Every structure is written in structure tokens, then in C-alpha cells.
Amino acid sequence: xxxxxxxxxxxxxxxxxxxxxxxxxxxxxxxxxxxxxxxxxxxxxxxxxxxxxxxxxxxxxxxxxxxxxxxxxxxxxxxxxxxxxxxxxxxxxxxxxxxxxxxxxxxxxxxxxxxxxxxxxxxxxxxxxxxxxxxxxxxxxxxxxxxxxxxxxxxxxxxxxxxxxxxxxxxxxxxxxxxxxxxxxxxxxxxxxxxxxxxxxxxxxxxxxxxxxxxxxxxxxxxxxxxxxxxxxxxxxxxxxxxxxxxxxxxxxxxxxxxxxxxxxxxxxxxxxxxxxxxxxxxxxxx
Numbered sequence: 001x002x003x004x005x006x007x008x009x010x011x012x013x014x015x016x017x018x019x020x021x022x023x024x025x026x027x028x029x030x031x032x033x034x035x036x037x038x039x040x041x042x043x044x045x046x047x048x049x050x051x052x053x054x055x056x057x058x059x060x061x062x063x064x065x066x067x068x069x070x071x072x073x074x075x076x077x078x079x080x081x082x083x084x085x086x087x088x089x090x091x092x093x094x095x096x097x098x099x100x101x102x103x104x105x106x107x108x109x110x111x112x113x114x115x116x117x118x119x120x121x122x123x124x125x126x127x128x129x130x131x132x133x134x135x136x137x138x139x140x141x142x143x144x145x146x147x148x149x150x151x152x153x154x155x156x157x158x159x160x161x162x163x164x165x166x167x168x169x170x171x172x173x174x175x176x177x178x179x180x181x182x183x184x185x186x187x188x189x190x191x192x193x194x195x196x197x198x199x200x201x202x203x204x205x206x207x208x209x210x211x212x213x214x215x216x217x218x219x220x221x222x223x224x225x226x227x228x229x230x231x232x233x234x235x236x237x238x239x240x241x242x243x244x245x246x247x248x249x250x251x252x253x254x255x256x257x258x259x260x261x262x263x264x265x266x267x268x269x270x271x272x273x274x275x276x277x278x279x280x281x282x283x284x285x286x287x
Contacts (some may be wrong), residue, residue, distance in 0.1 A: 007040050014044050021128035026085055026141040028158040030108060031171045036157075037106065037135055038063050044133070045100035046216035059099055070097035075108040086120035093132060102133045110136035111143045118145045125151040139169075148187060153199045158215075164220060164238060168213050178214055181205070181240050186218070186242050189282050201275060217241070219258045226251045254284045 002008040006025075013019050027033040042060050042277040043050040054060070064066040072092060074085050095104040105124070107113070113121065124134055125148060136152060138144055160168055165175055181204060188200070203209050220235070225244045229251070246254075261278050265271070 018152040021183050022125045022134040024136045024154045026156045030067040047271050070100045070103045073106045076112040080114045081112045081117045083116040083120050086117050104133045105135045110138045222251050257281045
């Protein structure tokens with residue numbers, strides 16, 4: 001039923017009546033873990049014997065559409081998870097669930113809990129109530145506030161994959177948005193048009209981490225074209241993002257430019273200046 005042994009073990013503990021009240025899970029792929037957790041939550045709350053193809057109740061459909069009232073997912077509101085978000089969770093869990101056995105919460109990017117929001121969470125993890133199940137998701141459990149960490153069962157769930165979504169830890173929907181912007185951006189770079197970075201990039205991708213993802217995808221485009229030219233394995237989905245016509249020497253030069261851009265981006269250099277420099281260097285190396 002579960003491809004991951006840790007999730008299978010959680011389910012077996014549920015069947016044995018030894019389910020923990022809260023789990024802290026470190027992962028390298030949050031979207032994939034969330035999908036796997038949804039399967040686990042379906043199985044735990046199934047009124048019968050869970051099967052993926054089952055059509056006997058509406059539970060799975062509600063979970064898939066994020067409409068199950070007793071399943072609450074919290075993620076950072078801006079730079080952190082706010083105390084008000086935790087207070088809303090408390091209120092929603094004051095009543096017993098109607099469609100499921102458990103009230104379940106998932107805290108994404110749990111390292112973003114600040115002092116006040118973490119203290120507000122302690123009610124669930126320090127004085128666990130029957131019928132409430134929690135999952136704290138992070139990419140680094142070592143930075144989780146100790147009061148939370150010490151009261152959860154800790155697991156590491158790592159995924160191995162060459163899939164671009166897994167590499168970048170993004171959803172298919174986010175990837176589609178990046179692809180459209182990248183097409184427009186690379187077309188602008190290869191033309192003589194002036195590029196208004198503030199309008200084209202900064203306003204659409206204001207966060208440095210999101211800009212980093214965009215340029216990692218651009219790197220993958222050039223790298224896969226190089227691998228194709230060298231008769232090596234390549235990813236057709238990545239190549240389909242943008243039609244690139246360049247000799248290997250030019251591709252390698254541009255891969256170096258993109259690599260340098262990503263390095264400078266990590267040093268907190270001004271984003272607009274970096275983008276200006278990037279366009280100038282890419283155009284200078286255009287065949």
C-alpha cells in the first residue's frame with residue numbers, strides 16, 4: 001500500500017493501537033511527502049479496509065480536493081507561521097470530526113514556527129487529546145524548536161529521483177508557471193529588446209528562493225541540450241520548454257554564466273543588478 005517503509009510502519013502502529021499523537025518528518029521533497037501523507041490519512045480514517053480504488057464513501061475525494069474539514073494544513077504566512085494560524089487550528093479542532101476518525105493537522109515548513117506560534121502548538125504536542133493527529137514537516141529537523149521536537153516521534157523520509165519536480169521540490173502547477181515565464185524571458189534575452197526586469201521578473205518572482213528555482217530550470221534546459229548534442233541521456237520534457245539552437249561551445253559558456261548567477265544570488269547581491277549583468281553576459285555569448 002505504501003512505497004515508503006516509515007509510512008507503512010506508522011500505519012501498522014495505527015492498526016496495533018499504538019499510533020503516536022505527533023510526528024516530526026524531515027524530507028527532501030515536501031510535495032511528494034504531502035501526497036504520501038494523504039494516502040496514509042485516507043487509510044487511517046477509512047471506515048472499512050482501505051483500497052485506492054474504493055468508491056464506497058466520499059472520504060478520499062474530500063482529502064484529494066483539500067475539502068476534508070478535519071484535515072488542516074498550515075504553511076508560513078509570509079516569513080513565519082503566525083500564532084493566529086495556530087489559534088484558528090485550535091478552534092477548528094474543538095469539535096469531533098464528522099467524516100473521519102481523527103482531526104489531523106499538517107504543519108509545512110515547521111522550522112518557520114516562531115516562539116509564540118510554537119508555544120501555542122504545545123497544547124497539541126504536550127497534552128495530546130485523543131483523536132488528534134499531527135505531522136510537522138521540515139527539510140531540517142535540527143532547527144526545529146526543542147519543545148516541539150522533544151514531544152514528537154522523529155522520522156526521516158528521503159526520496160531518490162531524477163525528476164525535475166523532485167530535484168527542485170516544487171509542484172506540477174508551480175513548474176508550469178515557471179515554464180511560461182522562462183519561455184518569455186529567454187526569448188527576450190535572445191532579442192534586442194530592452195528588458196524591464198522589475199515588470200517581467202521581480203514583480204512575478206519577488207522572492208530570492210523562487211528566482212533561484214527559475215534559474216535552476218534554465219540551467220537544466222541548457223544542460224539537457226548539451227547532453228542531447230553529446231548523444232547522452234536527456235530529459236525531453238526539459239528540452240520542450242524552450243527551443244535552443246546553439247553549438248556546444250556556446251552552451252557551455254552560458255552554463256558557466258548561469259552557474260555564476262546562482263552563486264552570486266546566494267551571496268545576497270542585489271537582484272536587479274544581477275539580472276542586468278546576466279542579460280548582458282548572455283547576449284555577449286549569443287551565437
